[in-house]
Amino acid sequence: MHRRVPGHLLQCTNVSEVLDFLGFRGARAANPSRWSAEELARVLHALARWQRHSQTPMAEDPQWLLITSAAQNVHLEPQPLVSVAWALATTATRGVTIRRAVHGRLKEFQLKDLARLAWCSVELERPEVMLITLADEVTHRVTGARGARTGPILSVLDASQMAWAMARTLVESHPLMGVLQEELSLQLTSCDARHLSNSLWSFAKLACADPPFFHRAALAFAASCAKTGAQELTNCVWALAAVSHRADVGEDLIMQAKAQPQLSHQQLANLLWSAARLSCGRDLFADLLGLCKKQILDMSLVQLSAVAWACAALGGRSRSAQTKRSGYRDSELLQKLELVVANRHAEFTGRILTNLLWAFATFSQASPALAAAAGRGGLAMTAQEVSVAVWALATLEEADTLREMQSPQGAVSSGSFEALQLHEVASLAWGLGSATPKTNPVGAVRTFIRRYVFEMPTLPASADQRALAMLARGLLKLDLQDAFASLLDRTLLAKIDLAPDLASAFISGSVQLADLEREQAVWASLPHAPPRAWREAELLRFVRRWAAGRAAEVLVAAEDFCASRKVWLKVAGGQKADLLEAVVRVIQPRRVLEVGCYVGYSAVRLGSAVRSWHGEVWSVEMDPIYARLARQVVEHAGLSEVVKIWVGHSEEVLPRMTRGATPFDLVFFDQRGSRFLKDLQLLTRSGALSPGAVLVADNVLKPGAPKFLWQMVEPGPWRSAVVELKDFGPCGVLDWMSVSRWEGAEAVERHFESEAPELVRQLEWQADEMRWRSIDGHVSPAEWDQFAVRMKDSFFAAGLHPDMKKIEDLDSWLGDHKHGRLR
Ligand SMILES: C[S@@+](CC[C@H](N)C(=O)[O-])C[C@H]1O[C@@H](n2cnc3c(N)ncnc32)[C@H](O)[C@@H]1O
Incomplete structure (x- = not known):
């Protein structure tokens, strides 16, 4: 069917010239109904080949229509019929059917002709009707022949054509796909890369690939694709991504595809989409995105939205249940997308x-x-x-x-x-x-x-x-309390091993509804020391063994635990503890709020400091396992009367705990940095800060809280200083803590409304990305150090120049509050 087109034929400029070239002139040319079946097939085939090469639209040409309708009315032998089907399919001629010609005669066709007809049927009228008939016949013949043969019955070309037709027509759950898979399995090592790519694409499209077969086929493609083109590579990569295959094979193929000259917009969008689905490395993703960005304004809206989707989805399949996707934020892309949205939103589907x-x-x-x-x-x-x-x-x-x-x-x-x-x-x-x-x-x-x-x-x-x-x-937000209770009961009934976030949502929801019974049921379902919290559970054992029930001893024991076991715990010890104590000493707060309690180390430190003037500490922790350990640590330190631990996400707990409560004089933010600004908004809106309250925030450099820091150093109701210090632990990575003093409630909302510059928003994203990376895997101290230095340089580049202080300067800087003005 794909023989070379003779040179003379190529020189023709219209249908009449082709007919003339083939010897059909004058009245003979005008009367195709008088031609023999073989002549009709020969002419149609030649015209289709001419059209394919000349790209001249022909489907509406009157002479072409005369010939095609004549072809419908003659009896064609199988071979000419396949030729006619091919001609009609390649020229996308509508309104002509060969279904009737084929009907009832399938037995006359060889297997390879059935595969060609299947391939053609995709472009013909009501393809699924014809295709299912063909698929039934091929399935029947191949399974029938299996008893007599051990080797393959269908060639790779025939199998891949059949599979492609089924996928294009979306004929799902047909036994033929299993048959084709077996036929291809027998020939994987000798398969041509083009056919393999078509087959993989088809199996993925119909979501019917058996994973071991898919893996072997993908490896066979990778081994034979050195000379294939961009389309085959893109199809294969797309297929691997669609079935969530192993990333390594896909990544290699994406690298090869990326090196192809002149990738089309569709291929680029597909490759980027696949790279996101396969969770490819960020460098490779960035390279591909660079290619997409050059053409983004010429892409179709569908392609463009696929690019946007891919950027947001990158990294979606993280290893631990706690983490979320971080995506790939690219300022330039977002700006270009905004432009497209502004100009073309009327065309959106x-x-x-x-x-x-x-x-x-x-x-x-x-x-x-x-x-x-x-x-x-x-x-x-x-x-x-x-x-x-x-x-x-x-x-x-x-x-x-x-x-x-x-x-x-x-x-x-x-x-x-x-x-x-x-x-x-x-x-x-x-x-x-x-x-x-x-x-x-x-x-x-x-x-x-x-x-x-x-x-x-x-x-x-x-x-x-x-x-x-x-x-x-x-x-709960929709006030559907009975449904909340039902969901909680069903989840506990299913004996699901609750992840921290879900347990926290259930506990904090039950507290909100004052449903003590359900709250206790959730607590009872949680393991005491799940594998993810073994170090923290060990810490509690260590503290109970070596500290004699006084706060100072508990703190020393916790530090000894880290040093002797050579483990790092994310607590504000060392210089960070010095800073906290310095602030508490100066302002002598009565009411302290901590967001991010973890195992209660800083809560004990704060609690023991404010106890002497009858102060109290409220600490929020979203992970119930940590919260339970923290309560035990606090109890062992004899501070249960001073430190109260609230379980739940700050977004849910802060509004509830601040309702009608006495405002706080000191707030310590030690939760995720990207929450700082939102939690601060919750506090200021609910009037939860006393006049002159002080806010200390940890980790504002590493992994960082750029948007928060930008707001705090902007002129407004806060005066802020930043202290550079070393993180707690053996590695002592560089970090910043911010100390801010609230100078009044005026203009608070206006202050929050001002949008941070794009560079700061970009940094915010990088900080969050690093945070998720550190939860999901290991980040070495050297990497943290490099990150911190880069972050610092970027802050300065973004025009963010905080007032840098040393811990010993805080005394005079916070001078107004000295001697417990707040008491
Ligand atoms: C760095 S640790 C806190 C360490 C603690 N302040 C200390 O120095 O001993 C951060 C803790 O905040 C919790 N957390 C993170 N985001 C939170 C949120 N939005 N609400 C409540 N807790 C949160 C985490 O589960 C984690 O235990």
Whole structure:
């Protein structure tokens, strides 16, 4: 079928000239119904080959249409019929069918002809009807012939053509795919890379690949692809990514594809999408993204949204359950995307919009134009897309748009959510709950969410815990207390080994509902010393053994534990403890708040300092296992009356604990740096800070809290100083702690509204990325040091020049508060 086209044929400029060249002139040319079946097939075939090379559109040409209709009315032998099918398929001629000609005659065709017909059928009318007939026949013949043969029955070319046709037509769950897999398995070592790539693509598209076969086929492709082109490489990489194959093979192939000259926009977008799905290395991803960025403004919206999706999704499959994706934030790309959004949002479909929204929300990048596009109810969004959009808009705090989506014409009101999966319902519940005032319950959707929880089937032990935690929080935000209780009961019933975040959501939710019974049930389900907390459990044993129940001894024992066992614990010891004590000595706070208690080391230090003037410490910890250990450490130090430990995420606990409480004089932020600003906002909005309160924040350099630091050094209600010191532990990595004094409540909101410059936002992202990396794997002290130095230089480059102080300067700097003015 793909023989070379004769040179003379190539020189023809229209259909008549081709007919003339083939010897059909005058009245004979005008009367194809008089031609023999073989003549018809020969002419159609030649015309199709001419069209393929000349790229001249022919499907509407009157002479071509006459010939094709004549071909439908004659009886063709199998060979000419395959030729005609090929001609019709390659010229994308519509309205002509060969189905009837083939019907009832399949036995006359050889296996290879059936495969060619399958390949052609993709472009013909109602392909699935013909394809299923062909697939049944091939399956029947190959399985029937197996008894008599040990080797392959279908050639690699035939098998790959059949597979490709099935995938293009999306014929799912047909036994033929299993047959083709077996046929290909027998010939993997001798397969041509092009056919292998087509086959892998087809199996992945139909999600029907058996992993060992896929792996062997991928290795066979990698071994034979040295001379293949970009399309084959892209297809194969896409297939590996779609079935979540091992990253290493995919990464090698992406490197090869990247080196191909002139990758098309589609190939680039596919490669980047695949690189994200395969969790490729960041350098390789950055190289590919560099190529995409050069062409981004010429890409189609679908390609562009795939690029955005890939950037947000990179690193999504992290090893530990605690971590989330960090994505790949690129300022230049975001700026270009903003430009596209501003100019072309009217053309967005639901999928394009939600991909972009998801990426912007992942990067905490506000985009009013994008939010406005989502608000217009006219966009036909599927229920899944609505759930993504709602989550993204809530993350970006676009409450107005969310309300618009819930108007009678909006996508939320008109959506039908019955087919949503757990994580999608969770996004919907959390998103709507985050942005909807309690006075405006979201009607039918709220009823659906409640029913979904009550009708949920038994949860498997492998249930998606991040989704469950999000759903639990969403239910409380939507005031669906009975559904929250039901979700908690079902989860405990399933004997799921609770991850910290889910346990924390359940405990803090039960406390909020004053449901002591359920709170205790969750505590009882938690192991005392899970493997991830063995060091912390060891610390408690060590402290109990070597410290005689006084705070000072507990602190020394904890430090000895780190030194003697050569373990590093993330506590504010050493110079950091000196700084905390210096601040406490100067301001003598009555009420202290700590966010990030861990095992209670700094809580004990703060508690023992404020005890002498009857002060108290409230400490928040989101991980119940750590919180329980911390309570035991505090109890052993004899400080249970002074230190109160609250369990839950700061976002949930702070509003609850500050309601009607006496304001705090000292706050110590030791949670994740990217929470600092949000938690500070919660505190100032709820009036939880006393006049002149002092805020100490740890790790503002390493991994860093750039947005927070930028706000604190900007002119406004805070006066801040930064102390450079060494982290606790044997390596003593460089770090900063900030000390800020609140000078009044005026202009607080305005202060928070000012947006940090792009470079600072970029640094914020880098800090978070490093934080997740350190949770997910090991970061060496040398890497931390390099990171800290780079961060410092970047701060200065961003114009962030804090007032640097030494610990001994704090006394005079905080002078106003000396001698306990706050008492
Ligand atoms: C660096 S450790 C705290 C060390 C402790 N302050 C000390 O010096 O002994 C950080 C702790 O904060 C907790 N955490 C992180 N983000 C939090 C949040 N948003 N709310 C409550 N706890 C959080 C973590 O689980 C972790 O135990």
